[in-house]
Amino acid sequence: MTSVHAHPDQPAVISAAGLTKTYTFHDQGAGLAGAVRSLVRRRYQTRLAVDSIGFTIGRGEVVGLLGPNGAGKTTTLKMLSGLLYPTSGQLEVLGHSPSRRRPDYLRRIALVMGQKTMLWWDVPAMESLLLHKEMYDLSTAEFERNVDELAELLEVRDLLNVQVRKVSLGERMKLELMAALVHGPEILFLDEPTIGLDVVAKARVRAFLAEVTRRHGTTILVTSHDMDDIEALCSRVMVIDHGRLQYDGSLSGLVHAARPRKLVRATYARAVDASPLADLDGVAVGGGGSDQTVSLEVERERTGDVLEQLTRLGPLVDLDVADADVEEIMRDLFLRRGTVGVAGSAETEEVR
Numbered sequence: 001m002t003s004v005h006a007h008p009d010q011p012a013v014i015s016a017a018g019l020t021k022t023y024t025f026h027d028q029g030a031g032l033a034g035a036v037r038s039l040v041r042r043r044y045q046t047r048l049a050v051d052s053i054g055f056t057i058g059r060g061e062v063v064g065l066l067g068p069n070g071a072g073k074t075t076t077l078k079m080l081s082g083l084l085y086p087t088s089g090q091l092e093v094l095g096h097s098p099s100r101r102r103p104d105y106l107r108r109i110a111l112v113m114g115q116k117t118m119l120w121w122d123v124p125a126m127e128s129l130l131l132h133k134e135m136y137d138l139s140t141a142e143f144e145r146n147v148d149e150l151a152e153l154l155e156v157r158d159l160l161n162v163q164v165r166k167v168s169l170g171e172r173m174k175l176e177l178m179a180a181l182v183h184g185p186e187i188l189f190l191d192e193p194t195i196g197l198d199v200v201a202k203a204r205v206r207a208f209l210a211e212v213t214r215r216h217g218t219t220i221l222v223t224s225h226d227m228d229d230i231e232a233l234c235s236r237v238m239v240i241d242h243g244r245l246q247y248d249g250s251l252s253g254l255v256h257a258a259r260p261r262k263l264v265r266a267t268y269a270r271a272v273d274a275s276p277l278a279d280l281d282g283v284a285v286g287g288g289g290s291d292q293t294v295s296l297e298v299e300r301e302r303t304g305d306v307l308e309q310l311t312r313l314g315p316l317v318d319l320d321v322a323d324a325d326v327e328e329i330m331r332d333l334f335l336r337r338g339t340v341g342v343a344g345s346a347e348t349e350e351v352r
């Protein structure tokens with residue numbers, strides 16, 4: 001499969017080269033025997049979680065970080081936001097080295113992890129927001145302006161004075177986003193922002209994020225296992241597997257490369273003979289059709305010709321032309337791990 005390497009037009013706000021993270025951890029054997037043995041002789045293991053990845057992200061880009069469980073996505077976000085030191089490689093975000101965690105860097109970014117909360121559980125969200133005001137040294141005017149805007153966009157004004165433990169999961173996620181954005185960060189790192197939310201809440205979160213980036217040019221790097229999030233928000237995706245950057249480009253480029261064929265399904269008012277279509281170049285007749293339905297996989301550039309042929313077979317009742325389902329494509333890619341084309345670019349060269 002080919003891959004597209006995106007070159008953002010905007011000035012780079014994130015640049016990484018040869019970015020690598022190896023975890024070293026203490027391997028304690030199972031049970032009491034393992035615990036006792038580990039007191040006498042410690043065994044250490046290493047795991048290469050992120051393996052020499054390189055990319056640049058321009059201001060205002062919304063980039064999806066995709067990959068199966070354990071691929072290295074969270075580790076990458078943690079390095080970018082300064083929670084983890086890289087083991088090696090170069091990393092610059094907004095002109096800073098994130099792991100130094102300088103206040104003037106932290107003021108310009110935010111990290112939201114769908115599985116973790118940054119709100120105090122036992123008090124209303126407003127208390128946490130006020131803490132953020134102090135932490136980030138926001139003026140009262142700036143704080144009030146940001147709270148007003150975010151509360152309106154997220155429709156959470158009534159929730160700000162309710163104890164956080166009493167709000168629903170979807171409402172809490174909105175409040176988390178509010179807390180993350182109240183200091184007006186330029187870059188937002190999001191790790192599974194819609195995890196566990198129902199379809200309506202997910203759609204609200206996506207619409208909110210799209211509006212934030214439209215209004216403020218916020219750069220977003222988001223991980224999600226929900227391909228609807230990625231389709232709705234991201235102009236570009238990076239696929240990571242086994243810690244390696246496997247693809248960097250548009251989502252449609254990935255879809256086209258993975259499934260160059262369109263799915264066509266025609267339904268007729270009476271039984272038709274579809275056998276002549278099987279002889280056409282770039283057409284595969286799918287199974288599961290009846291005498292009255294014809295299912296085909298058609299190379300994109302042949303779609304027009306084939307539709308014309310289908311109209312000639314008999315009286316059409318319904319005609320459906322679709323790209324393969326993105327969710328399904330990702331499932332296939334991850335099942336066939338390592339088959340996505342590696343982005344060939346100087347930025348992905350190893351520097352270790």
Ligand SMILES: Nc1ncnc2c1ncn2[C@@H]1O[C@H](COP(=O)(O)OP(=O)(O)OP(=O)(O)O)[C@@H](O)[C@H]1O
Pocket residue numbers: 023024025047048049067068069070071072073074075076
């Ligand atoms: N603190 C740690 N110590 C040791 N290994 C770790 C640690 N954190 C993560 N790992 C390992 O590093 C690899 C990458 O983990 P990471 O959490 O970055 O993956 P991910 O792509 O975010 O996965 P998921 O989709 O499941 O969240 C995994 O093999 C994981 O087990």
